[in-house]
Amino acid sequence: MELEEAKEKIVEALNKKAKTKSKFYFNDLSKILELKPREAKKLISKLVEDEVLVYWSSGSTTMYGLKGAGKQAAAEHED
Amino acid sequence: MAKHETPLLDQLESGPWPSFVSDLKQEAAARAKNEKNIEYQVPVDVVEDLLGVLELSFKDGTTHWKHGGIVGVFGYGGGVIGRYCDQPETFPGVAHFHTMRVNQPAGKFYKTDFLKNLCDLWEFRGSGLTNMHGSTGDIVLLGTTTPQLEEIFYELTHKYNQDLGGSGSNLRTPADCIGQARCEYACYDTQDLCHTLTQEYQDELHRPAFPYKFKFKFDGCPNCCVASIARSDMSFIGTWKDDIRIDQDAVKGYVNGDFKPNAGAHAGRDWGAFDIQKEVIDLCPTECMKYEDGKLAINNKECTRCMHCINVMPRALRPGKETGCSILVGAKAPILDGAQMGSLLVPFVEVNKENDYEAIKEVIEAVWDWWMEEGKNRERLGELMKRQGFQKLLEATGIKPVPQHVQEPRHNPYIFWKEEEVEGGWDRDINEFRKHHKR
Numbered sequence: 001m002e003l004e005e006a007k008e009k010i011v012e013a014l015n016k017k018a019k020t021k022s023k024f025y026f027n028d029l030s031k032i033l034e035l036k037p038r039e040a041k042k043l044i045s046k047l048v049e050d051e052v053l054v055y056w057s058s059g060s061t062t063m064y065g066l067k068g069a070g071k072q073a074a075a076e077h078e079d
Numbered sequence: 080m081a082k083h084e085t086p087l088l089d090q091l092e093s094g095p096w097p098s099f100v101s102d103l104k105q106e107a108a109a110r111a112k113n114e115k116n117i118e119y120q121v122p123v124d125v126v127e128d129l130l131g132v133l134e135l136s137f138k139d140g141t142t143h144w145k146h147g148g149i150v151g152v153f154g155y156g157g158g159v160i161g162r163y164c165d166q167p168e169t170f171p172g173v174a175h176f177h178t179m180r181v182n183q184p185a186g187k188f189y190k191t192d193f194l195k196n197l198c199d200l201w202e203f204r205g206s207g208l209t210n211m212h213g214s215t216g217d218i219v220l221l222g223t224t225t226p227q228l229e230e231i232f233y234e235l236t237h238k239y240n241q242d243l244g245g246s247g248s249n250l251r252t253p254a255d256c257i258g259q260a261r262c263e264y265a266c267y268d269t270q271d272l273c274h275t276l277t278q279e280y281q282d283e284l285h286r287p288a289f290p291y292k293f294k295f296k297f298d299g300c301p302n303c304c305v306a307s308i309a310r311s312d313m314s315f316i317g318t319w320k321d322d323i324r325i326d327q328d329a330v331k332g333y334v335n336g337d338f339k340p341n342a343g344a345h346a347g348r349d350w351g352a353f354d355i356q357k358e359v360i361d362l363c364p365t366e367c368m369k370y371e372d373g374k375l376a377i378n379n380k381e382c383t384r385c386m387h388c389i390n391v392m393p394r395a396l397r398p399g400k401e402t403g404c405s406i407l408v409g410a411k412a413p414i415l416d417g418a419q420m421g422s423l424l425v426p427f428v429e430v431n432k433e434n435d436y437e438a439i440k441e442v443i444e445a446v447w448d449w450w451m452e453e454g455k456n457r458e459r460l461g462e463l464m465k466r467q468g469f470q471k472l473l474e475a476t477g478i479k480p481v482p483q484h485v486q487e488p489r490h491n492p493y494i495f496w497k498e499e500e501v502e503g504g505w506d507r508d509i510n511e512f513r514k515h516h517k518r
């Protein structure tokens with residue numbers, strides 16, 4: 001899959017759910033891309049590098065969100 | 080005069096042990112005085128406010144920290160743990176109080192100038208509070224603000240040749256015992272393996288894409304000084320294949336009282352004369368030793384490499400020469416529930432620098448592939464193993480079942496064959512069947 005296509009898919013899917021959710025597990029993203037984790041990781045890492053996505057971390061768990069979505073300091077259950 | 084009254088914390092100082100409260104107060108006072116004229120980059124009263132918010136938590140019986148955030152350094156998904164206080168007006172000094180994890184050197188070898196520089200950096204750009212070494216093993220720098228993160232990262236990487244460690248759903252900072260650098264029991268070079276795999280798996284360490292955290296730990300022998308068997312999803316424990324090496328003269332020396340057992344440990348009390356029968360032979364868990372006519376004999380086939388006899392008589396007994404490691408998987412240690420020790424996956428594998436630890440990497444990558452595809456969100460490897468069964472893990476890694484994998488007699492009487500294991504498979508010719516069986 002090309003990066004552009006991955007970006008469109010992810011941005012569209014995440015925006016759709018934006019009302020209820022701003023943070024997603026890695027698995028949610030690889031499902032959106034319909035790719036195996038290792039393949040998905042290459043594209044998702046690139047999207048982070050391009051600042052389309054940002055990491056959110058509780059310290060023990062990492063999630064992903066669209067840059068600018070959700071709160072900076074939010075607990076896992078607050079969202 | 081302290082900024083906040085802390086009667087509940089003060090009480091903690093009254094116990095017999097050194098208290099972290101005293102340490103915190105000492106740092107608070109040192110910052111207030113600022114004898115070194117440091118241009119503090121985070122509030123000078125950060126430690127005062129930390130004491131204040133902790134006191135309030137004790138009073139309220141609840142935490143005032145928010146867990147997590149979008150903090151980090153560019154390109155890294157781990158290494159920084161965002162912490163924000165939910166009472167920022169009362170405790171502005173800890174409104175941001177992020178933790179940074181710094182990848183400790185293999186074996187935790189330092190030079191004093193490195194430690195000094197690290198502490199100076201942290202007084203300047205952080206709270207000055209550290210946690211050497213967190214239960215993960217890293218250097219843990221406690222408490223800084225968001226704008227400082229990139230600055231600290233730049234100085235660490237550019238001036239001190241030092242990387243951040245892991246946090247979140249990634250490979251955590253690998254940790255090892257001191258190994259061959261100082262310990263004669265080490266069956267392989269823990270530092271080299273730890274360092275090599277840390278370098279090899281940088282992407283896994285810094286860009287989280289696992290279902291949850293994943294820890295590697297390396298112990299040079301079954302004494303397990305870094306407790307890899309209990310604390311890591313994958314533990315590498317040194318072992319040997321051949322026989323324990325026995326120096327019979329030295330055994331006699333212990334029996335005659337020439338050498339102190341346990342290298343003189345536990346010497347605070349008089350335990351009486353050394354009794355090899357009571358202190359070694361009878362304590363061997365597999366009862367595979369005997370001492371007769373002044374000679375020690377070990378039935379090595381039965382020995383489980385528990386290390387007991389070697390620890391008691393290190394001058395007389397040594398691990399064998401054909402060394403390697405065992406790989407155990409699935410340990411985890413959450414505080415509240417579900418602690419679990421590792422299960423043996425690979426009884427023996429060579430630890431070979433020459434071929435870049437090929438055999439070990441093969442197992443690691445097969446385990447990751449399985450867990451990344453099958454693991455649920457926030458499911459540790461040990462939980463997936465329980466959910467899908469050890470057999471699935473064996474299939475995923477292509478490892479043949481061996482007796483060492485068996486923990487207990489089976490409790491399910493059925494054997495489920497797979498189609499490819501049954502001659503002719505599942506298909507039958509219905510016409511052939513109907514010849515003998517009417518409708």
Ligand code: HEM
Pocket residue numbers: 058059060061141142144146160162176178246247413414
């Ligand atoms: C009532 C208070 C708190 C509760 C219930 C709590 C709970 C937790 C839990 C469940 C974890 C994950 C443990 C695991 O790794 O399995 C964790 C990790 C952590 N917490 Fe907290 N926590 C509290 C307060 C704090 C405070 C006050 C701080 C720092 C100021 C803090 C810093 C951390 C850090 C650094 C981790 C480690 C993350 C890691 O190991 O990846 N926590 N906490």
Ligand code: HEM
Pocket residue numbers: 099129133178210212213214215216217219221412413414
């Ligand atoms: C009476 C007070 C405290 C007790 C009993 C305590 C206990 C513990 C324990 C048992 C762990 C290991 C958790 C695990 O991973 O299994 C831990 C880790 C940790 N504690 Fe504390 N703690 C105390 C105070 C603090 C304070 C005041 C701070 C910060 C200002 C702090 C920061 C941390 C951090 C960051 C870790 C994780 C270190 C790592 O493994 O990377 N703790 N603490």
Ligand code: SF4
Pocket residue numbers: 256257258259262263264265266298299300301302303304305
């Ligand atoms: S685990 Fe074994 S090899 Fe490593 S330091 Fe401890 S006793 Fe020595």
Ligand code: SF4
Pocket residue numbers: 362363364365366367368377381382383384385386387388389
């Ligand atoms: S290492 Fe343990 S099991 Fe092996 S002979 Fe010594 S005491 Fe027995």
